[in-house]
Amino acid sequence: MELQIVHFIRTVLLIQICLLWSGQCLSLHFTNQQPIYVIKGHSLILQVQLDLQDGERVAKVTWDYKANNSAKILTVAEFPGRVSNGRVTVDQQGSTLKIRDYHPADSGIYTVTVTNQSGQRRSEQQVVQEYLAVNHVSVMVNVSHCTLHCMEAWGTEPTFTWLHEQAAVTEEVGRVSADGTSLYISSSCCGHFTCVVSNKLGHSSGTYTAEPCERKNKATTAVVVCSLLMLLLVTSLVFLLWRRHRYQSNRRERLIEPYEDTL
Structure with a gap:
């Protein structure tokens, strides 16, 4: 966020200075200000946003590349002009660079330089890295x-x-x-x-x-065992009471003689 604010302030000041000097000012910035990570085998797409004043036009766009830990700068593409190989294309009057079948050797710093009809030149850089899988957790x-x-x-x-x-x-x-x-x-x-x-x-x-969670397991087992024992005890008590009640009922029935009903 801070980088975007600084970039915005710098752009505004640059426009004001250029307007005071020549009435024209070339301004550009990448649509993505953060480093770009690309998966191997996918396409790398870099796009720069051009802010042109009235009457201003782009005369030339150059895309350069510098590999990590290297001082050598290679020109990847020019518009109008050439491209370095068949994997590279430029669109939108040179403002978009596309590299097919990205591989680790394509990682590095990409610089786009735009020149207007008055010969004014402006450059911006974009860091590109390979998107890596997670390892060694x-x-x-x-x-x-x-x-x-x-x-x-x-x-x-x-x-x-x-x-x-x-x-x-x-x-x-x-x-x-x-x-x-x-x-x-x-x-x-x-x-x-x-x-x-x-x-x-x-x-x-x-x-x-860590140490096994034995205490919790043992406590759970103890609760289950106690519950089963209580259930067994209650069931036995209910059964004994039922048998006693049935025995007493049968005994009272035997004490009543048949002839007593005829009196």
């Missing part, structure tokens, strides 16, 4: 605070998800940090805690194993 624990930290090696745009005993972490188990990398455990620190890191290319995971 690990979980570290802070025992004193019962906090787990998830780390990932170099994946692009990683997202973090926590599981406890293969189920999603609930508020009863713990609280996840805003960026998802940390889990603050609020219940007993036991069982298996798994951190799953994912992005567009897949996912990877790491697990921290």
Whole structure:
């Protein structure tokens, strides 16, 4: 956000200065100010926005490329003019550069230079990197605070998800940090805690194993056993009372003689 504000202020000042000097001013900026990440085999598309004044027109557009850790600058495309190879095309009067079948060697810094009919030149740069899969996920624990930290090696745009005993972490188990990398455990620190890191290319995971949650399991088993014993005891008591009631009823019936009904 701060970079966008600085870029906007710089553009406004540049326009004002140019208008005072010559009545014309060439301004341009990339539609995406952040570094661009491209998946291997996909297409890289760079687009620059041109802000032309009345009567101003573009005479030439040049796209240059410098690989990471290299001082050599190569011209990728010119408009009007040529392109470096069959994978490269330019559209929209040179304001859009497209490279098909992107591979890691295409990563680096791309510079677009625009020249107007008065010979004024303006340049802007865009950083391009390969979109990488997540790798080497690990979980570290802070025992004193019962906090787990998830780390990932170099994946692009990683997202973090926590599981406890293969189920999603609930508020009863713990609280996840805003960026998802940390889990603050609020219940007993036991069982298996798994951190799953994912992005567009897949996912990877790491697990921290604490002491088994035996106490909870034992307590649950004890409750079940006690409940069964209580149910058995009540059933036996009801059966005994029923038998006693039936015995007493039969005994009263036998005490009444048949001839007493005829009196």
